[in-house]
Amino acid sequence: VFGIAVLVIAAVTMVIFLTELTSNLATTATLLPVMGAIALQAGVPPLVLTVPVTIAASCAFMLPVATPPNAIVFSTGKITIPEMVRAGIALNIIGVIVVSLISLLVVPAVFGL
Secondary structure, three states, X not given: OHHHHHHHHHHHHHHHHHOOOOOHHHHHHHHHHHHHHHHHHHXXXXXXXXXXXXXXXXXXXXXXXOOHHHHHHHHOOOOOHHHXXXXXXXXXXXXXXXXXXXXXXXXXXXXXX
């Protein structure tokens, strides 16, 4: 169980910070098969890693390039990139914690894992 938790937290952290620089959809489409294969190698159902990665890809809060809403907020000129990074890093850390906990506690119950 501890090893699975480490895998989930590592995958969630990687995806949350990766989607700050890359497309959420492209990141998810690229990583889902990889995470499924890693899960199978670890001897756990693929949903154990693919669901957290899918949810984590929606947590891009730090940079204007991350999502269109971030770009719109930045384009107003009322917020700077350093301000976005400061707020976004806190939200990303909260996202890692929340997505990881949901993935470890709720996902198994929902999918009967």
